[in-house]
Amino acid sequence: xxxxxxxxxxxxxxxxxxxxxxxxxxxxxxxxxxxxxxxxxxxxxxxxxxxxxxxxxxxxxxxxxxxxxxxxxxxxxxxxxxxxxxxxxxxxxxxxxxxxxxxxxxxxxxxxxxxxxxxxxxxxxxxxxxxxxxxxxxxxxxxxx
Numbered sequence: 001x002x003x004x005x006x007x008x009x010x011x012x013x014x015x016x017x018x019x020x021x022x023x024x025x026x027x028x029x030x031x032x033x034x035x036x037x038x039x040x041x042x043x044x045x046x047x048x049x050x051x052x053x054x055x056x057x058x059x060x061x062x063x064x065x066x067x068x069x070x071x072x073x074x075x076x077x078x079x080x081x082x083x084x085x086x087x088x089x090x091x092x093x094x095x096x097x098x099x100x101x102x103x104x105x106x107x108x109x110x111x112x113x114x115x116x117x118x119x120x121x122x123x124x125x126x127x128x129x130x131x132x133x134x135x136x137x138x139x140x141x142x143x144x145x
Contacts, residue, residue, distance in 0.1 A: 014117050018110040025102040025109075032098045033069065040065045040091040048084040055079075069095040 041062035054077035
C-alpha cells in the first residue's frame with residue numbers, strides 16, 4: 001500500500017530513506033541474529049551431534065538455526081532428542097522476540113517517512129498550483145488592459 005499512491009520509484013526512495021534512518025535497529029537485528037546463530041548452533045550441536053548426523057558440525061548446526069529462525073524450516077535437519085526439541089523451541093521463541101523488537105521500530109520509521117514524503121509532495125503541488133494561479137491572474141490583467 002506504500003507504493004499505491006506514488007510511482008514505484010517514489011516507493012523505493014521512501015523505503016531506502018526509512019532504512020537509512022534505521023541503521024542502529026538493523027545493526028541490532030544483525031548483531032543479535034549472529035549471537036543467536038552461534039549460541040543455538042553450538043547448543044544444538046553439543047546436544048544432538050553425537051546422535052544425529054544432521055548436527056555433526058557447528059556450521060551445519062548453524063545452518064539449521066538460520067533456517068529455523070527465518071521460519072523457513074526445510075526439514076533437512078530435525079532434532080530427534082527431547083533436549084534438541086526443547087532447544088529448537090527456545091530458538092524459535094527467542095527469534096520471535098529478536099525480530100519483533102527492531103521490526104516494529106523499522107516499520108514505524110517507514111510509516112513516518114512515507115507520511116513526511118506525502119506531506120512534502122502535497123506542499124510542492126500546492127506551491128505549483130499557487131504559482132500557476134498567479135501566472136494566470138497576471139495573464140488576465142495583461143489581456144484586459
